[in-house]
Each structure stands twice: as structure tokens, then as C-alpha cells.
Amino acid sequence: MTCLISLLILMSGIDDGAYPFASSMVVLPQGQVDLRSAVESVSRQANVRLIFADDLLDGIWLSCESQRVTLTKALELLLAGTSIETSWSGDGGLILKSPNPSWLCLGQVIDQLSQRPIPKARIRLFPGLRSVSSNELGQFELPQLDQSQHHEIQVQATGFNVATQQIGPNQDPLVVELAVSAQLVQSMQVYSSHDDQREVDLGHAYVIRPNRMVVASGGDDLFDILRTLPGVSPNRLGESGVSFRGSEPAENLVLLDDIKLYQMDHALGYYSAISSDAVDEIRIYKGGYPANYGERTSGVLDIRTLSDRPERAEGSLGIDRDMAKLTFAFPIMEAGDFWFSMRKTIDSRTTDVVYGRVFEQTFNEQPNDFSETEGIFADQAFDFRDFIGKLSLYHPNGLRFTATVFEGRDDSSEEIGFDLVPEPFTVYEKTGSWGNRGVSVSLSGELNSDVSYRLTSVWSEYFSNFDFTEVRFSERDESFDVRRAETENRMVDRHTGIVFAWRVNDHVNIDMGMNFGDINTEFFERQAQRNIDRLADTKQRSLYAQSRWRPIEKLNVVLGLRTIHNELTDSSQTEPRLFFDLRIHDPWSVRAGYGEYSQHVLRSPDTLNYFSGLKTWFLAQENIQPGLSEHRFVGLRLEKAGFLVDVEAFERESSGHLSKLFDPSQPDSGAFQYASQASGLDMHLERSFGAHRMQFAYAYLRSRATKNISRGFELDYPTDTERPHTYKLFSEFHWGAWLGILSWNYASGLPYGIPSVDISVDDQGHRFFALGPSLQPNSERLRTTHQLDVNGRYRFAFDNIQGELGVSITNIYEQDNVIYRYYVLERDEVVPVDVRGLDSTVQMTIRLNF
Secondary structure, three states: OOOOHHHHHHHOOOOOOOOHHHHOEEEOOOEEEEHHHHHHHHHHHHOOOEEOOOOOOOOOEEEEOOOEEEHHHHHHHHHOOEOOEEEEOOOOOEEEEOOOOEEEEEEEEEEOOOOOEOOOOEEEEEOOOEEEEOOOOOEEEEEEEEOOOOEEEEEEOOOEOOEEEEEOOOOOOEEEEEOEOOOOEEOOEEEOOOOOOEEEOOOOOEEEOOOOOOOOOOOOEHHHHHOOOOOEEOOOOOOOOOEEOOOOHHHOEEEEOOEEOOOOEEHHHOEEOOEHHHEEEEEEEOOOOOOOOOOOOOOEEEEEEOOOOOOOOEEEEEEOOOEEEEEEEEEEOOOEEEEEEEEEEOOOHHHHHHHHHHOHHHHOOOHHHHHOOOOEEEEEEEEEEEEEEEEEEEOOOOOEEEEEEEEEEEEEEEEEEEOOOOOOEEEEEEEEEEEEEEEEEEEEEEOOOOEEEEEEEEEEEEEEEEEEEEEEEOOOOOOEEEEEEEEEEEEEEEEEEEEEEEEOOOOEEEEEEEEEEEEEEEEEEEEOOEEEEEEEEEEEEEEEEEEEEOOOOOEEEEEEEEEEEEOOOOEEEEEEEEEEEEEEEOOEEEEEEEEEEEEOEEEOOOHHHHOOOOOOEEEOEOOEOOEEEEEEEEEEEEEEOOEEEEEEEEEEEEEEEEOOOOOOOOOOOOOOEEEEEEEEEEEEEEEEEOOEEEEEEEEEEEEEEEEEOOOOEEEEEEOOOOOOEEEEEEEEEEEOOEEEEEEEEEEOOOEEOOEEEEEEEOOOOOEEEEEEEEOOOOOEEOOOEEEEEEEEEEEEEEOOEEEEEEEEEEOOOOOOOEEEEEEEEEOOEEEEEEEEOOOOEEEEEEEEEO
């Protein structure tokens, strides 16, 4: 940070000629340090003795950036804004004293809308390096201010706009009001409270920072936050993950503190498996992501958990119709902190409805229809839970250790039978569990003032287990036999890596990293006398180098190169990445980028595979080719106070997708893979009107299948993810402690085709039927979908407890939305199954922060 020229008057008592120590070169400490430690550090480096009163430097904190300067300049920067002056003693010692009157600035930071205190806000003093954080009541103090100078403070907090204010002596305690920031920010500087080191987003990441104390979206779930963005589809019922610009969810890299998430939903895609209470920041690359990410061909969802060090034990408790959740954090003396966040179902009504709509062919009727038939019973039970825990330890020399643990799990059971006396007789039973779990460990530090490093080790697992029992009766007599089957499905990823960040100078930064991974898939099936056991594993190693170059202040260029070698396919890919953004003229900026990407882990997109115990994840090998893609985009952005317009046009060419309606777990069937081309435009508009805010998003997507890779002929039809037009409107209205939210979505219906029926005959002349590819792929389109949701919340405070009561109504006018259509085979006929959105649903929530 550069000090104003006027501050040179502070050093008028130092004569560099008479005291050569004044021109000795010293290095300022890095991060947040107290003034006493900083002054003592630079004086030791220059071998200068200090003379000052014991309490003169107490209570003053600085946010420094490591730089090599003279002792004179170092003292100039460290003492700026204080009433402390320096002079030399006759024996060469350095005297610190305060001849000018000083004053203490007291203040409080509050939310402009709710008038509640904002803890952990950062208050910076200008000119100078001083900064403090607000306490749990939002209060702060800045001691030892020079009464003869004018000062300005800058106040910022996660989820709020930055505020500046002039301060001076003899004024009442300050009250600084912060307004909620725009939901969508870009290339924004991120400050972590423990060391205040600056990290600049690479490329064109969109960053969402959920405010943990004030819910500023239509719901508390992570999917509720994501669904307001253009080009993002977070929940396609019956499938897992997030879709960016028409991609299959498996084409996107989803990270939770470096843990790879292969399964990020609950309730068959309705809820996210990650509690938003545990999320500090979400970085979203809808395409064209930089070289520090790899192994996927579409986009990135990088979820970073809480990083603020709690000053005391604190937590939150929330309950709604379907689940209860608890988040709790506490410091570990001065060594670090620990927190956890957990959720669990308390009712399965929503899951029951979703299941019935996605897999209605399982029962053909709802379980309660069976139970109404005398002598027959039918039971269904669903449960889901997730847990995230994080331990952080800090060392005074800047070393930091973190460990994150995650598990998201769904369980289900189904049973149909005869309600006989004295003992019921079960004729069909199915139990299953599926989800994701993982652990990440990292160690970060600095080799010197310009080079930092980070070591990581990550283990992530997707798991799916199902057991089936069915009683089949003979048509000739009263005999029956019991058929049992079980399946196990695994995808395990273990990798370690190291990253170096080198600050070459003020204009160039270079990142370099390497990663070594082992990936294993396992599919086991036992049915009757037949066992199927398929294993596949591979080793991957990747290297990347990336340079951030700022030749002029308004131009930022990111140039990267990533290489990856896969052992199973014995192939290597070289992936160049290029991005630039240019601020044409405030408030306008333009950006553009290009990148190539590869992927060796693919997932079946077929809905039936998701919950039928079939093999789900596959490694590129033999008859399954790796995924490849090429991205191009250009964007324009206008950002002013309270107003934002962001438009981005994109084009993506991809190959290696797994098509629906085939079973790649059968090695002789051949994997039907295809290539595609997608192009479109995303537009995001955001406007604040005092305490109110509105968002409008529009997305255009044209996506075509271009080639059948397996058979080598050209294709030309819409992919099953194409949506020509999507509109999203989101509004927040504030009246004191009340918050009203309105959300409206409109989208073109998805395309679909009617599959063919393949007939085979065995040696005995028996005919067998199976679903095959459509003869006219995606020649039909579902009708448009649209939905209106409303949400009302009331915020309150009682002593140290802050709370929120809410009521929401989704699909308020009962629109019967067909989300997508799939087909099942009944004997020799193709039967369509429409997956529909939920009807009008009312839900109440309560949340307490303590």
C-alpha cells in the first residue's frame, strides 16, 4: 500500500545523512500484525535501538503487504495516521513519542436494512496501513489517531457493499450502515480474516457470497441461490449435479474445499447436499475456466467453506418442514478453530412426492393406493443427511493447516406385501443408500515474501448400494420362489498436489502446480446364480502453469497451459487457456477467452441408472472415449453503484458424451457416444432501489448433436438439454424487519425423441425386447415451463440471539410443469413417463443465530 506524499512530514526529525541506519533496507511483515511487532521487526533488521513508552504502540493493528523498503519509508508507512513522531537520540537510538494530542475513534457497523450489528467487518484507515475488525456487536475502535490530520475509513464485510466515511476528533461515536451487495460479482478481491492476504480471482469467475446471518434469496438451499443465475440449472429431478449452459451435470467439476463431489443433491435432485450455512464463497465458471482447474469439459462450481476465525463460540439452528440443521463454531485458544454444519430430515413428504414423480413406474401407483386395498400393505421411507466439519490450525510464522470432512447420504426403503395374520408376507422389498463422502487436508505457507505454497491431499468417494427381494408365484400351482439381488457401485478418487504462487513483480504473478491421482470404479452385482464384478482403475498426473500479467492498470491477461496423462488410455492432452479483461472506460469493461479441456471420468446421463442400481460412473477405456471440449466466449460488463449489466456470448464444441438409452455396463453393447456444439448468450441485470433489489436473467441456448462417435456418421438434431429461451426474475423488498421475495421462472420445454424397440431372438426362438436409440432423435419438444414463488420473512433479535421466521409458497398458481420425459419398456411397448414439477407447496421455516 502506498502512502501519500504529505506523510513525509512525519519523518522530518530523521536526517538520513547523519544517521545512515535510516537508509538501511528492511522488509515489512506480511499480513495482519500489531504495530509494536511491526516496528520492532524493521528496527531489528536495521540494527536500530528503539526508545518508546510501554503503552504507546498498544492496541494498533496493521494490514501489511510484504515489500522491501528503506527504514525511513517503513516507519513512514507503519506510523501513518497516528500521532506518533520519530527522532534520533544522541547515541543513534530511535525515539518514538506522541507530542500531538491523540483521540480515539469509536464506532459500530450495522446492516442498513435490518439495523442489526455486523460482526467481523473490516475497518481500514486512510492514509495508513491500520485496520481493525468489528466484534460480535459490530463495535470497533481506532486508538492513537492524530488530532491534527483528517482521516477516512473504509468499511467492508462479506455480502455487503464497501462504504467510506470521513472521521474527525470531537465527534459522536460513528454508526456505519452497509447495504447488501450485488449478488453477482466478478474478479473481486477476497480478504480472509486470519492473515488478510489478497487473492484475486482468475479469469472471469462469478462469485456469490451467501450472507449467513441474513438470507437474501428465495430459500436457504444452495440450489435456491444458484437458480437465479442465467445459464445455470441446479436441479433436474432424478439427476445429480448442476448443469451449465446445457451441459450434462457430470461434465462439470464440483469442489467442496478441494473434495470432488460426484453426488451433490438430496431427494433425487430437489435439495443440494451442501448446507448454505457452511458456505463462505461460491466461485462459478460457466465455461472457459482457467488452468488451475481440470478434468472436466464444461464448467466449475468451486465451493469454499467458512474461513473466518470465530472470536467466541457461535452457531445457528434452523427447522423447516423437511429438515433440521445445526451449525456451530468455536475457537481453539489462539491455535485455530473448528466448526461443523449438519442437516437431517425430520419428514419425507417432499421426497415422497419427488420419488413418485420421477420413478412412478416402480409402483405404477402411489403406496397409499396399495394401502387402501384390503389385505395389502405398502410402505416407503426416505431419509437424507449431510455433515461438513472443518479444523483450522495457525502458526505465528504464517503456516496454516486445514482439514475438511464431508458426507452427504440418502437412504430409502420400499416394501409391498400381504397383511396376513399372524405375520405379514412381503412380496417386494428394496433398500438402498447412495451419496458422496470425502476428506481434504491442506498445508499452506510462504517460502519467502514473494513465493507461497500449498500442499493438498484429497480423498473423495461416490457410493451406491441397493438390495432387492422379490417373490414370484408360479402360474401352475401355489408354489413361489424368492429372488434376491444386490448391487454395489463405487467411484473413488485419491489425489495429492502442490501449488506454488510466485509474485514476480507488481505486474506479473505466476502459478504452478502438479497433481497425482488414482481413480477407481467398482461395480458388483449378484443376482440368482450370476455374479458380475467389474473393476477399472487408472492413474492420472497433471501439470499446469499460469501467468497473470497486468501490462497496464486497466488490462489483465491470464495465460495458462495444462497437461494431463491418463494411464488407462495411455494418452496425454495439452490444454491451452487464454483470458483477458479490459476496462474500456469506467464503468465499462470487456472480456474474452479461449480454452481446451479433457475428461476421463464420465457418468451415464440416464435417469434410470440414477436410482436403479445400475452402473453409474465410467472410466474412458476401450469402447468409451474421453470427453474433449473447446470453449470460446466474449463478454461485456457495465457496473455502477446500484446497477449491473453483464452479457456474455459463448460457443462450446464437445465430444465424448455418453448418450441415453444404452447400457455401457454391458461390454459387448458398445458405448454410444456423440459430439455436440452449443452456442448462446447469458445476460444478467441487477438494480437496487434504496433498500430494494431486482434481478433479471435471460439465457439463450442452441445445442446440436453433430456426430455419432461410435459409428462415425454425422448428426444434426437438438441435444436433449437445449433450451432456446430462459427468463428469470428475482426481487427483494424490505420494510424494516420484514423481507419479501418474489421469484419467477420461464423456460422453453426440453426436446425429446421416442426411442425405438430392438428385438432379438435366442436359439429357442424366444423374442426379447429392449429400448434402442430414437429413429427421430429429439424431434419433439415439451411445452414451456413457468413458475411463480413468493417468500416472506420476519427478522427479530432477543438479547444475543438473532432469528428469522419465514413462510414460502412455491408454484403459487399450480402450473403443471413437465420437466422432462423418459421412456420405459412394458413387454414390447414404449411407455412415456413425464417427470413433473411439484404442485403448489407451502413451507414455514425458523432460524436462530446465537
